[in-house]
């Protein structure tokens with residue numbers, strides 16, 4: 001069976017936290033690939049500040065040059081909230097020969113009990129958790145922890161900085177910064 005990690009997110013915008021956790025999990029779990037999965041509507045928070053097309057393009061720019069990273073637009077094709085249960089069900093139907101590992105940060109690990117159809121979802125995919133500052137990795141559900149340095153970067157931090165006209169160099173990939181500047185995203 002091929003082993004594929006999935007990093008679902010809003011990616012508003014993508015940043016080095018996303019890239020580092022995907023790369024670490026890829027190596028530590030000896031995965032074949034990691035797919036970045038931008039959501040249409042995040043189930044638990046208010047929507048993205050930037051439209052689907054721009055977020056998809058930013059993810060493509062972020063992962064450019066990494067041969068084991070790719071992007072899936074499967075959630076962007078679906079209307080409404082992007083419940084992971086629906087997505088994994090669809091992905092498994094389309095790829096019966098792939099075992100999926102769903103990668104989440106500490107904030108999402110704490111929130112797992114509230115996920116849609118979480119019991120069924122737990123039987124369909126292995127969750128992989130990485131620490132995030134301010135959150136525990138404790139969960140009533142089995143989550144495989146992957147150790148790595150805590151990275152205190154978030155999309156919120158980047159949006160805030162850009163809104164203040166501050167620099168974001170090294171907080172995300174250069175291609176993402178170029179895309180943001182070219183399309184005048186996140187300006188005050």
Ligand SMILES: Nc1ncnc2c1ncn2[C@@H]1O[C@H](COP(=O)(O)OP(=O)(O)OP(=O)(O)O)[C@@H](O)[C@H]1O
Nearest residue numbers: 008009010011017104105108132151153154155156
């Ligand atoms: N710095 C980080 N360390 C560990 N996990 C992270 C980090 N940033 C994001 N993640 C995880 O990546 C996934 C997608 O995150 P998302 O795209 O919502 O970014 P975010 O930085 O949390 O965004 P926002 O600040 O807008 O809430 C989530 O599972 C989240 O926990």
Ligand SMILES: O=C(O)c1ccc[n+]([C@@H]2O[C@H](COP(=O)([O-])O)[C@@H](O)[C@H]2O)c1
Nearest residue numbers: 008009010042043044082083084115116
């Ligand atoms: O399915 C759910 O109920 C659910 C609840 C919260 C988050 N998720 C998924 O977890 C991933 C990270 O969420 P977010 O909001 O940090 O972008 C993303 O793929 C979401 O669709 C899924």
